[in-house]
Amino acid sequence: MKYIYDMHQMMLKNNIILVYEGEFTQEITKSVLAMAERNMDSIGEESGIKRKVFNVMVECLQNIVKHGEEYISGEKQINTAIFMIGKHQDSYIITSGNPIRDELIDRLKDRLDQINSLDKEGLKALYKDIIKSGSGLTNKGGAGLGFVDMARKSGQKLEYGFESLGDGHSFFSLKTTVPRG
Amino acid sequence: MEIINLEGTEDTPKIILDKTNKIFEISGRSLPEDSAEFYQPVLDWLSEYANDPLPETIFDFKLEYFNTASSKLILDVLTSLEDIDNVKVHWYFYEEDEDMEEA
Numbered sequence: 001m002k003y004i005y006d007m008h009q010m011m012l013k014n015n016i017i018l019v020y021e022g023e024f025t026q027e028i029t030k031s032v033l034a035m036a037e038r039n040m041d042s043i044g045e046e047s048g049i050k051r052k053v054f055n056v057m058v059e060c061l062q063n064i065v066k067h068g069e070e071y072i073s074g075e076k077q078i079n080t081a082i083f084m085i086g087k088h089q090d091s092y093i094i095t096s097g098n099p100i101r102d103e104l105i106d107r108l109k110d111r112l113d114q115i116n117s118l119d120k121e122g123l124k125a126l127y128k129d130i131i132k133s134g135s136g137l138t139n140k141g142g143a144g145l146g147f148v149d150m151a152r153k154s155g156q157k158l159e160y161g162f163e164s165l166g167d168g169h170s171f172f173s174l175k176t177t178v179p180r181g
Numbered sequence: 182m183e184i185i186n187l188e189g190t191e192d193t194p195k196i197i198l199d200k201t202n203k204i205f206e207i208s209g210r211s212l213p214e215d216s217a218e219f220y221q222p223v224l225d226w227l228s229e230y231a232n233d234p235l236p237e238t239i240f241d242f243k244l245e246y247f248n249t250a251s252s253k254l255i256l257d258v259l260t261s262l263e264d265i266d267n268v269k270v271h272w273y274f275y276e277e278d279e280d281m282e283e284a
Contacts, residue, residue: 026214034191
């Protein structure tokens with residue numbers, strides 16, 4: 001039974017206010033958003049910050065819904081991901097982790113490094129470029145703007161990492177910080 | 182012309198396209214699972230409306246929040262409004278919301 005206590009301690013230590021592990025769908029996305037919103041409302045969070053956090057959460061959650069990869073490890077099928085929100089004195093930390101195919105790592109890295117290399121104006125220009133490119137939505141129904149939007153709304157670099165899961169898959173972790181006030 | 186009147190939900194906006202009563206409005210939150218599918222009827226409606234529009238069309242956007250996938254489709258809606266004579270777009274936005282300012 002100790003793991004329950006350990007989990008609780010770990011959450012307290014890292015100021016985590018919400019964790020969801022499991023399958024990600026639009027319905028789950030709505031529930032997670034509603035919980036996080038209620039949490040921010042209950043402490044009277046400022047509306048501008050709330051909007052930013054909400055924004056980042058939506059893009060993050062919908063990324064997982066659209067791109068989270070089913071991954072089969074031996075007998076076990078893993079199609080789950082994790083999403084967490086941490087609330088600190090000076091910031092909200094939105095983190096996610098999900099399996100992806102190894103082939104995608106380079107593309108993701110390039111994309112995130114490109115975004116992290118841009119300043120506010122550069123991000124705005126990139127956003128406009130992509131939205132006006134007229135290429136329509138991707139086959140997954142995304143606009144290709146999620147990371148750019150997360151970087152713009154947070155005003156911070158997007159932190160990321162990959163852990164190999166073997167079998168041609170890796171676990172992609174992403175962390176976005178939204179400053180408070 | 183038929184009227185489009187959709188109630189808003191927690192992830193889709195309220196939409197009213199009503200030529201008879203001269204109400205054209207998209208408001209609320211837009212983060213549907215499939216934004217292309219969601220906005221297609223709106224785009225279809227507008228392309229039909231463009232054939233025989235009112236002398237003046239006032240289109241209100243009061244979006245509290247939209248995700249990036251919706252932003253692309255909302256831009257498509259704005260683009261199709263450009264093809265209609267004498268359209269006024271009223272864009273209501275929230276503080277610090279700079280996206281889509283070229284509306």
